Amino acid sequence: MFSYPLPMQRVIDALKRLPGIGPKSAERLTFALLRMEPAEIEQLADALVHLQRDLVTCSICHAWSQSDPCAICTDPRRDPHTLLVVEEMRDLLALERTGAYHGKYHVLGGVLSPLDGVGPEQLEVESLLHRVQQEQTQEVILATNPTVEGDATAVYLRDRLLPLGVTVSRLARGLPIGGDLEYADEVTLTRALEGRGAL
Amino acid sequence: MRLTRVVLRDFRNWNSLQWQPPPGPLWLVGENGQGKSNLLEAIALPAQLRSIRGATDREMIRFGASQAEIFLAFEEKGEHHEVGLRLQPGGRQMHKDGRPQHKASALVGFLRVVPFQPEDIALVAGPPALRRRWLDVLLSELSQPYLQQRSAYEHALRQRNALLRQGSYKTLAGWDEALSDAGAAVTIARLSVVVQLTGLLQQLYQMLSGEKSQILVRYRSSWLSPSTVPPPFLEARGELQEGLRQTAALERQREVTLVGPQRDDVALLVDGHEGRRHASRGQQRLLALCLRLAEAKLLAERYQDPPILLLDDLYSELDEVRQRRVSAFIQRFEQALMTTTQHAVAEKGTVFFVKSGTLHSLGDG
Ligand SMILES: Nc1ncnc2c1ncn2[C@@H]1O[C@H](COP(=O)(O)OP(=O)(O)O)[C@@H](O)[C@H]1O
Ligand SMILES: [Mg+2]
Numbered sequence: 001m002f003s004y005p006l007p008m009q010r011v012i013d014a015l016k017r018l019p020g021i022g023p024k025s026a027e028r029l030t031f032a033l034l035r036m037e038p039a040e041i042e043q044l045a046d047a048l049v050h051l052q053r054d055l056v057t058c059s060i061c062h063a064w065s066q067s068d069p070c071a072i073c074t075d076p077r078r079d080p081h082t083l084l085v086v087e088e089m090r091d092l093l094a095l096e097r098t099g100a101y102h103g104k105y106h107v108l109g110g111v112l113s114p115l116d117g118v119g120p121e122q123l124e125v126e127s128l129l130h131r132v133q134q135e136q137t138q139e140v141i142l143a144t145n146p147t148v149e150g151d152a153t154a155v156y157l158r159d160r161l162l163p164l165g166v167t168v169s170r171l172a173r174g175l176p177i178g179g180d181l182e183y184a185d186e187v188t189l190t191r192a193l194e195g196r197g198a199l
Numbered sequence: 200m201r202l203t204r205v206v207l208r209d210f211r212n213w214n215s216l217q218w219q220p221p222p223g224p225l226w227l228v229g230e231n232g233q234g235k236s237n238l239l240e241a242i243a244l245p246a247q248l249r250s251i252r253g254a255t256d257r258e259m260i261r262f263g264a265s266q267a268e269i270f271l272a273f274e275e276k277g278e279h280h281e282v283g284l285r286l287q288p289g290g291r292q293m294h295k296d297g298r299p300q301h302k303a304s305a306l307v308g309f310l311r312v313v314p315f316q317p318e319d320i321a322l323v324a325g326p327p328a329l330r331r332r333w334l335d336v337l338l339s340e341l342s343q344p345y346l347q348q349r350s351a352y353e354h355a356l357r358q359r360n361a362l363l364r365q366g367s368y369k370t371l372a373g374w375d376e377a378l379s380d381a382g383a384a385v386t387i388a389r390l391s392v393v394v395q396l397t398g399l400l401q402q403l404y405q406m407l408s409g410e411k412s413q414i415l416v417r418y419r420s421s422w423l424s425p426s427t428v429p430p431p432f433l434e435a436r437g438e439l440q441e442g443l444r445q446t447a448a449l450e451r452q453r454e455v456t457l458v459g460p461q462r463d464d465v466a467l468l469v470d471g472h473e474g475r476r477h478a479s480r481g482q483q484r485l486l487a488l489c490l491r492l493a494e495a496k497l498l499a500e501r502y503q504d505p506p507i508l509l510l511d512d513l514y515s516e517l518d519e520v521r522q523r524r525v526s527a528f529i530q531r532f533e534q535a536l537m538t539t540t541q542h543a544v545a546e547k548g549t550v551f552f553v554k555s556g557t558l559h560s561l562g563d564g
């Protein structure tokens with residue numbers, strides 16, 4: 001039976017391990033890589049090597065950074081009294097792009113998911129509780145995604161944080177644009193009411 | 200709404216069909232095994248996205264062919280629409296008004312049909328799980344938010360059950376809240392439909408049977424206090440949370456969630472007696488038809504437009520009086536496709552003959 005030459009098979013096997021990439025896409029990508037200019041390939045390989053070599057996770061907020069602690073954690077203009085909790089670093093970046101938040105962050109590194117074997121121990125929960133006790137935190141804003149897992153994680157964190165004497169809030173989830181208010185929409189409506197803000 | 204064009208390729212025993220069905224009642228007449236039910240199955244597929252006979256895609260592709268195609272054009276309130284579905288080994292391809300669709304949910308509620316098959320007697324005579332599933336499918340067609348809440352609920356339930364199996368309860372409160380939010384929403388939606396159904400069924404059954412029987416649809420839940428009107432959301436959520444508290448010890452032992460809409464039942468009562476056990480076969484069959492016609496009325500109200508009826512072998516067990524009443528009722532729909540083996544019952548409507556996967560009108564000779 002014909003099989004790929006070893007150098008190709010190695011790349012295919014490596015790519016297959018990436019999320020969202022199946023055997024078919026891995027093969028397609030490998031052929032695309034073969035067609036690239038040698039200089040381009042070297043750049044890509046170099047970028048990949050430096051991706052991990054030059055990055056560390058910030059030991060305070062657990063975001064990827066080139067320095068430890070990261071630029072946000074060391075920025076004196078950031079409000080030290082509010083802490084915003086996100087699932088992943090890309091949520092942090094999305095919030096930073098709005099320019100509307102001036103406090104600090106904490107990256108959980110995922111959400112609770114018993115089906116995937118993810119409990120509080122697999123997330124940055126203890127370090128969050130520790131920070132809240134050590135720093136001058138007054139308010140913790142939970143910004144996990146509005147999914148079943150995100151909701152469950154937020155409730156769990158709320159129950160752990162409230163005894164520490166801080167204010168806990170959840171990022172308000174409004175009504176979806178164009179969503180109709182009928183039948184099963186009570187959940188959305190109730191939450192929209194609970195999370196309403198002053199105008 | 201009504202179908203204006205039906206194109207099939209390699210669907211079951213339909214090699215190739217190009218048909219422009221007229222409005223009104225349509226009769227598909229033919230002997231057994233000619234393809235009448237197959238045709239109704241094909242028309243229902245782009246609407247409900249699963250076979251009304253519970254078949255796999257592989258089973259619906261014509262023997263020896265590698266893929267099957269269904270294309271339907273229809274008119275709704277004067278507007279023209281199209282839906283296409285291709286069944287192939289790699290999965291399905293869907294088109295809606297010429298544009299490819301990747302999510303099945305994009306087609307929910309687009310083309311609306313109400314099927315009736317002889318097997319539907321199980322909706323009355325069968326176990327409660329069948330009625331619950333029927334209600335779920337109907338609600339998904341009536342309301343997009345329901346579809347979302349139900350899948351959120353099922354998701355939360357799977358996560359919570361995984362936690363119970365793992366025997367770690369630290370984060371249980373988080374899942375309780377996610378579960379009771381979606382669970383309360385799902386239940387309230389079901390209750391509001393059950394209330395509407397009760398009235399409709401009573402009316403339909405009395406009209407078609409000529410009997411003065413009392414028909415009652417009752418939603419049975421172990422955790423919700425019985426009531427004839429759906430409770431407010433916060434109340435239902437509170438009761439579900441209370442139900443979870445009360446079963447906490449037992450569910451840890453059994454390692455599975457013991458309360459919630461996944462365990463609720465829908466009962467049909469005829470004069471106060473469980474229709475499943477006490478109604479006669481004829482009553483059960485008529486009641487099953489009434490469930491489908493009630494479904495059609497709810498869809499017609501929700502979309503301000505009647506769905507297409509697909510009635511398979513409807514008259515085989517009805518006596519003549521009831522046949523006539525049913526047929527008078529069906530006249531109110533813009534289009535109804537009905538199958539029969541007896542040409543004689545095919546009155547009031549256009550007749551087509553089905554013979555081994557081909558269709559002929561009267562004029563064809
Ligand atoms: N995948 C398939 N390919 C070809 N023929 C099929 C397929 N599935 C079922 N059939 C044929 O369809 C016929 C049954 O058609 P059906 O619509 O149930 O008949 P009826 O007219 O009695 O409703 C049978 O002859 C059966 O062999
Ligand atoms: Mg048949």
Ligand SMILES: [Zn+2]
Pocket residue numbers: 058059060061062063069070071072073
């Ligand atoms: Zn940091």
